[in-house]
Amino acid sequence: MKKFVNDPKRFVPEMLQGIALANPDTLRYVPDYNLIMRADAPRDDKVSIVQGSGSGHEPAHVMVVGKGMLDAACPGDVFSAPPMDYVLETSKLLNTPKGVLHLINNYTGDRMAFDMGRELAEAEGVTIRTVVVDDDVAVKDSTYTVGRRGVAGNFFVIKAVGAASEQGADLDELVRIGDKVNSVTRTMGMALTSCTPPAKGSPLFELGEDEMEMGVGIHGEPGRRREKLADANAIVDELLEAVVTDLPYERGDNVALMINGLGGTPISELYILYGRAHQQLADRGITVGRNYVGEYCTSLDMAGVSLTLVKLDDELVSLFAAPAEIAIRTF
Amino acid sequence: MKKFVNDPKRFVPEMLQGIALANPDTLRYVPDYNLIMRADAPRDDKVSIVQGSGSGHEPAHVMVVGKGMLDAACPGDVFSAPPMDYVLETSKLLNTPKGVLHLINNYTGDRMAFDMGRELAEAEGVTIRTVVVDDDVAVKDSTYTVGRRGVAGNFFVIKAVGAASEQGADLDELVRIGDKVNSVTRTMGMALTSCTPPAKGSPLFELGEDEMEMGVGIHGEPGRRREKLADANAIVDELLEAVVTDLPYERGDNVALMINGLGGTPISELYILYGRAHQQLADRGITVGRNYVGEYCTSLDMAGVSLTLVKLDDELVSLFAAPAEIAIRTF
Known part of the structure; x- marks a missing residue:
């Protein structure tokens, strides 16, 4: 299969650069952490919603950063979890008095990166809660997963907590909503x-x-x-x-x-x-x-x-x- | 290449049926003419914007029917111009006191179907003007075309005349705008x-x-x-x-x-x-x-x-x- 690619190692950064160039007024790109964030984030009156995951699933998640959806996404390389320092630095940059919500698709690599990144960020005073998405009914346990995998249903969790966070919901309420969406x-x-x-x-x-x-x-x-x-x-x-x-x-x-x-x-x-x-x-x-x-x-x-x-x-x-x-x- | 298909002969009607089921409040589907139209069309205060062309170019054109874009699309089969009676019946159904604008990508088959359909509709009292799109610089004359082909630039013609028609522009003004967009x-x-x-x-x-x-x-x-x-x-x-x-x-x-x-x-x-x-x-x-x-x-x-x-x-x-x-x- 032929692809539009220059240096495969630069696939993700070049994509992110393209997204940033296409959205100069609404998005901010931080190359060091593959970070795409809303230009108006973080906002003191709002929980920041952050998703990581590997790249290669676009528009998830770097292309659904925006009002009513994610405040930021910090993807890893193609099909690779983001390094834990991406999660740490993103959490610190997105920190608000109302805290940060991590959304994680249930893959072992993503959970590990987010667990460690969260602990490091918490040690620096960031308040973080987590919602794990595992909507895929196909298999129990898989190549990269213990339990069910998180797939496209993830969109609905983002949409619901994104909307609620714009309406001022606090971190506990967002966890309740995110878990509820995942459960149905x-x-x-x-x-x-x-x-x-x-x-x-x-x-x-x-x-x-x-x-x-x-x-x-x-x-x-x-x-x-x-x-x-x-x-x-x-x-x-x-x-x-x-x-x-x-x-x-x-x-x-x-x-x-x-x-x-x-x-x-x-x-x-x-x-x-x-x-x-x-x-x-x-x-x-x-x-x-x-x-x-x-x-x-x-x-x-x-x-x-x-x-x-x-x-x-x-x-x-x-x-x-x-x-x-x-x-x-x-x- | 494998595809999601049942009976290939039913590819277009099944797609159109899916579009109609997904948009019951905003679109109307007329199976006899592969016609997808706005549920609120025709409107007496507005020129109706109609595009034909073959199928297989989606979202163009059946998926860009809506406010500020097309009032209707009547595609032919995959890569086939619509039959002239689709053009005739669509033009009659979409007729308004302000008239109907036909947008045509420059392919010989499409131009022939629209020319004949227009003449038949005019004989029944419908006022029609035409804008032809030919934005493709690649070749002069081609397999199915005399002159340049009409391709994705067509979107901008639709967007401009769609917006202007919502603002009350008359048929002459829409032809001016459509031709202008095509020219640049x-x-x-x-x-x-x-x-x-x-x-x-x-x-x-x-x-x-x-x-x-x-x-x-x-x-x-x-x-x-x-x-x-x-x-x-x-x-x-x-x-x-x-x-x-x-x-x-x-x-x-x-x-x-x-x-x-x-x-x-x-x-x-x-x-x-x-x-x-x-x-x-x-x-x-x-x-x-x-x-x-x-x-x-x-x-x-x-x-x-x-x-x-x-x-x-x-x-x-x-x-x-x-x-x-x-x-x-x-x-």
């Missing part, structure tokens, strides 16, 4: 193709022309099983069955439905998948109250998709409807 | 990979692992030449040189810069390209007053990019800054 959010993904990390220059794993990987992770980790390639409807139905039965989501529920492209899938195909998922949920008596179709949490150039459901209540409907101003796309 | 807009694209039409099921053309196609068309038409694969900076520099020298854009100019992904390129890579283009323009004394990074006009799952410049003046700055509410993406 479930995702499963699948891949048609592998992905190619810039530093490797070749596909991370091999998938035959007639194969697909159900339950794939966003770093190409193995899923539930490799299957014979199926049509769009059969793929949606399998993802939906796995997700719906896990919480479970039940007749009468109102949900948010996300069809998330993994980086190499055209949006035309995502809407074909959306249509089927919407109709299958209707057949189960489940209403799609909000929908999200596009790329939210990707795996480089992987052709594939993930399907996320969030069970809505009045509080989440209100938080998800709050305004968000992110860095990417201007119409 | 230039684009060139290139491909790292081919694309796979659903009905064909295999790549439209072959590109070697060490090759790229400079000046490619959005239907995979040949460009200027096939070259040895280069790094990201060299690709940007070649596209920029071709685009800048064509109008030409000159020291002191204020421009909009669009880095448009062709469907299979991750947004991380697009920002690497953006950063280089922004800096190279600065070196030429050209200021990027507005920027657009993402997917606007794609070629199915093609990995590739196009670069567009628009020379700005006060009128265009104001029109591009006007609000637009499109169907795709909700944050």
Whole structure:
């Protein structure tokens, strides 16, 4: 797979530099820590929301820094957790009297970096709380994870705590909201193709022309099983069955439905998948109250998709409807 | 290349059905004519803006129907012009006392369908004017075109006439604005990979692992030449040189810069390209007053990019800054 790249070692810094050049009024870039932060952060009247994780999942998370979303993101290299000093320095820079909230997708490397970075920052007087996201129903334990993985459902945690923090919520309240969103959010993904990390220059794993990987992770980790390639409807139905039965989501529920492209899938195909998922949920008596179709949490150039459901209540409907101003796309 | 597809013949209708299900309050879908229109159109106080073209370029054009953008889009099948009766029926449905504006990318098939559809609609009393977009500097005449091709620069024509039509501009004024935007807009694209039409099921053309196609068309038409694969900076520099020298854009100019992904390129890579283009323009004394990074006009799952410049003046700055509410993406 061919890519737009200069020096693979400079892939992440060059991307971050591009983001900064495109958003000079709203974002600030601190190259030493791969840090993208809101130009108006930290604000004394607001908890700062910070996410780390590896790169390669864009727009997550450096491109969702903005009003109503993240205050900062400090990614590591492609598919690598940020070093703990990134977490430390970011936490110190984003410190406010109301404290800092760390959002972490559940991978062992990310948790370790954030645990150590948090302890160091706390020793310097920063008040920090943590919300861990683990929405992926595909597998229990995985290549890089103890417990379930955190994937695209992470978007909904960011959106909810981002909105609540703009409304003045304190750290305890944000932890309550973040944990609540995670508890009602479930995702499963699948891949048609592998992905190619810039530093490797070749596909991370091999998938035959007639194969697909159900339950794939966003770093190409193995899923539930490799299957014979199926049509769009059969793929949606399998993802939906796995997700719906896990919480479970039940007749009468109102949900948010996300069809998330993994980086190499055209949006035309995502809407074909959306249509089927919407109709299958209707057949189960489940209403799609909000929908999200596009790329939210990707795996480089992987052709594939993930399907996320969030069970809505009045509080989440209100938080998800709050305004968000992110860095990417201007119409 | 594997795709999410059921029956390839149903690719476009299933996509349109998905779009309609995802936007029940704002869009109306008329299956007989592949028609996606604003739920509040036609409005007596506004010219209706209509675009046709083939499918496979999403989000163009069915996903940019909404306030401040298109009033309707009536696409043909993948890479096929809409039949003239789609144009006729869409024009009649969208008719208002202020008339209908047709936006056409310059391909022979599209122009023929719109010419005939317009004549039939005019015979039934609909007032129609036309703006043709031909922003692609890569080649003069091409596989499906006499003259230059219309590609991603089309977005800026839509944005400007969409904004002006919301402000009450009449048909003559919209033609003036559309022609003006087209006259100061230039684009060139290139491909790292081919694309796979659903009905064909295999790549439209072959590109070697060490090759790229400079000046490619959005239907995979040949460009200027096939070259040895280069790094990201060299690709940007070649596209920029071709685009800048064509109008030409000159020291002191204020421009909009669009880095448009062709469907299979991750947004991380697009920002690497953006950063280089922004800096190279600065070196030429050209200021990027507005920027657009993402997917606007794609070629199915093609990995590739196009670069567009628009020379700005006060009128265009104001029109591009006007609000637009499109169907795709909700944050």
